[in-house]
Amino acid sequence: MKITKEQFQKEFKNRLNEKYAMGVEDASANELYNTLGSMMRAAYSSKWHHTWKNYLANQQKQVYYFSIEFLPGKLLESNLLNMDWLEVVEESLEDMGIDLKELINVEPDMGLGNGGLGRLASCFMDSIASCGLPGNGNGIRYQYGLFKQKFIDGYQVELPDDWLNNGNVWEVRKDSKAVNVHFFGDVHLEEVEYGKLKPVYKNQQMLRAVPYDTGMIGYKNEMVNTVRLWSVEIPASEEVHYRSIEERRALEDLTAVLYPDDSNEKGRLTRLAQEYFFVSAGIQSIVRYFKTLNVSIHNIHEYVAIHINDTHPALCIPEFMRILLDEEDLTWEEAWAITLKVMSYTNHTIMAEAMEKWSVDMIKRLLPRIYQIIEEIDRRFVEDMSLKVYDGKVVENTKIIKHGEVHMAHLAIIGSHSINGVAKLHSELLKTTVLPDFYSIYPNRFNNKTNGIAQRRWLQLSNRSLSEVLDKTIGTTWRHDPLDLRLLLNYQDDEKVLEEIYQSKRKNKKRLADFIEDHSGIVVSPDAIFDVQIKRLHAYKRQLLNLMHIIKCYQDIKENPESKPHPRVFIFGAKAAPSYTYAKTIIKCINETAQLINNDPDVKDLIKIVFLENYNVSLAELIIPAADVSEQISLATKEASGTSNMKLMLNGAVTLATLDGANIEIRDAVGDENICTFGITKDEVYDYYQNQSYSAVSYYENDPVIRRVIEAFIDGTIPNIYHEGTEIFDSLIRYNDEFFVLRDFKSYVEAQEKIEECYKDQNHWRKMSLRNIAHAGAFTSDETVKNYADEIWHIDTLPNYGDEKGLE
Structure with a gap:
């Protein structure tokens, strides 16, 4: 992606004229920023396409990192660095009387996360690309960030963080990759042939998940991976069902804000719906891509690794099972064996209140088919543990469904082949104190991957x-x-x-x-x-x-x-x-x-x-x-x-x-x-x-x-x-x-x-x-993701991507 000062200045002025019909001396910082961003995106889009085509041609196994948060910060300077453009662009702009810092200040921080969880996910995305590894992020395109914090009389006051107000120059809307996600309704199983059951749905509510892709540029190696963020829309075929503005707004709120207030029933329902929305959309997208490889679904684990970052995406497990059972006609045993090989889970806390639990009634109402599958996973787990003569207390402590709640960490552990903590002490505490019963059942699944930073x-x-x-x-x-x-x-x-x-x-x-x-x-x-x-x-x-x-x-x-x-x-x-x-x-x-x-x-x-x-x-x-x-x-x-x-x-x-x-x-x-x-x-x-x-x-x-x-x-x-x-x-x-x-x-x-x-x-x-x-x-997260790649995801770098030379 090398560029000379002369090339840059010529292309920059042409693009500014095309976009805004003006010269450098008349443009605002915002117009200059958008021009630079669109020019950069055009420059790396061919590498982005090339990276994707390489994965396809090599039938490369890829990891899909599911996280409810990504906290990338500003991308302008980071992308310039990774493209190896930073010094040339800084000098070229200075020659034109433009201070790069002013353009950097125009860009809003992407409001896609809250703290360490989202920042880690973004560091991982940077490192996966920079290490030449085939990997993708999957999350939610929140219209508003967590909130803008102001202090008034010493008190914290929360203001809307409308970070998308002026658009996002780095994202690409992919209408052709949209999928439908279903909620509510009634579902029952009917026997279609001897011993084979199929779900029959009534009165479902359907929403459209539209992906917005952002390129993750590897450091000077010509690789560009993808973070795919999903936004909710009402499908044209469903618009007749949502006549009032209030009904429409309630649905569109699904991807409005990170962590809606869960102190009331409505907020909890929205948060659970968010979790299923981006999980279902992401899994559907993965399966659709996999089918282009013309490989048997029984071998999907050789091409796909799905990583559950904390418990928020734990519904990946029953959703993947739903697709394998209901759409691919696999038996339960076949589907479960594949799911275990595909899924892995990172635990990020030992705090009891952070271990997500959802009421059975809420999941039943919002996600009836998913609840059936969770219930069956739990039933078979308990049956299997009883056959293996585990102590009754151990079985009770590790059940997914108990006391009227679904324990998401338990679901993630039972349905994943790898469970890791994020520091040596944390991983040790998971084994000895927080999840000792699970460790006694699955000692080989537990491991440590200490966090890192980009x-x-x-x-x-x-x-x-x-x-x-x-x-x-x-x-x-x-x-x-x-x-x-x-x-x-x-x-x-x-x-x-x-x-x-x-x-x-x-x-x-x-x-x-x-x-x-x-x-x-x-x-x-x-x-x-x-x-x-x-x-x-x-x-x-x-x-x-x-x-x-x-x-x-x-x-x-x-x-x-x-x-x-x-x-x-x-x-x-x-x-x-x-x-x-x-x-x-x-x-x-x-x-x-x-x-x-x-x-x-x-x-x-x-x-x-x-x-x-x-x-x-x-x-x-x-x-x-x-x-x-x-x-x-x-x-x-x-x-x-x-x-x-x-x-x-x-x-x-x-x-x-x-x-x-x-x-x-x-x-x-x-x-x-x-x-x-x-x-x-x-x-x-x-x-x-x-x-x-x-x-x-x-x-x-x-x-x-x-x-x-x-x-x-x-x-x-x-x-x-x-x-x-x-x-x-x-x-x-x-x-x-x-x-x-x-x-x-x-x-x-x-x-x-x-x-x-x-x-x-x-x-x-x-x-x-x-x-x-x-x-x-x-x-550094480079070291961390290499360990994930080798020991959990089993993914390899494509030739020439893992070094500074990149592809010819």
């Missing part, structure tokens, strides 16, 4: 100043093979290199400080420690622990105004789910504490608190390169893996962490001396659970520091949080501190003191930072 976005794009230092110091091979970052270890005693890395960090801190002043009006110094916690707002992630430490630091300064701690800027980025009241309470308390401390003349610039609104991928790309400290402080056993820990490490931040998720593997990689750990371990957590011996009140009563900090929430120290402060106090004391914040507080304070000590010794700190960068190559 270093192209999180270093090459978001931290170009550091990337330049790396190129100059260790060469450019790390851009293709992130493990080559280890070459940096040869320079850990080189003061010139350490200084260059420091100056790169300071440049990024200055850039973020300017952004903070522009958007929040808060002036922060790039010489302060930038202490960063960026992730979804949830009690188990313990933003509250961070806040309590800040309050302690504030109280110490007020008590001793002559004290001189190193200045620190505490930076938060997080959204709380709209119905998650406690999380929104914590946001209010952080914002009011910020208002107090940032304006207290006694504190001066020793502490600043910045809570940046509307945290998204683009904001992360600004914050992460500037971070000195990476806060990874979830209660041990609660965070499955984490990926912000990897992104921050890659950019030279030092991790302050509990021994949870992938933090343990980061510690093992960098060594104890280059990370700051604290807090109770998984064994101590489970001892508390078993013995019921934890007493938050005892910490409150016996530790005057803790008591003073907690009482700040209710004694008027922090203004404007009378109700919220009481809620925080009650959660810790009356309700016994579910996530052991008080138990870990002293240890956390000591770890923060150690961080400050290390930072004051700048030579030592810079070496810690370098070692984190050097070891981060082990945590």
